[in-house]
Amino acid sequence: MLSAGHARALLSLEDPEAQDRLATRIVAEGLSVRAVEEIVAMGEEGPRRTPPRGPRATSPALHKLAARLSDQFDTRVKVDMGRSKGKITVEFASIEDLERIVAVMTASETASSPG
Structure with missing residues (x-):
């Protein structure tokens, strides 16, 4: 076989x-x-080479920032901080939803640029 x-x-x-x-x-x-x-x-099979990480402690400040972004974008936002860098995850339901979120993200950029 x-x-x-x-x-x-x-x-x-x-x-x-x-x-x-x-x-x-x-x-x-x-x-x-x-x-x-x-x-x-x-490495999807076999024993892990490094021990699995436990749940990562997140600071209240990160939760607060994630909540602010979630409110601003009207969608779930997750903020993770590693040892040397961070990551922001913004969820969207459809292409139209993604376009709406990008428009919100770039709204301050277009409002402040000279016309």
Whole structure:
């Protein structure tokens, strides 16, 4: 059921249990060799190399900023801060909703630019 290409990709996993789980998945889902190579490269199978992180503590200031942005954009906004950089996630329901949010984001830009 598995090709030589599948076997080569499986052998790159060191954990025999991870190899077995992925082999079962290959058969069950009919995964291609390329898909298996990608799964292995992305580390989606096998034991984690780093221990899983617990829930990240977020400051009240980040929650406050996220709430302000959510109110301004009229959609859910999530603000995450890592060790060296942060990320803002703005949810939208459709292309039209995204266009509306972008218009709100750029409204101050167009209002302050000379006409």
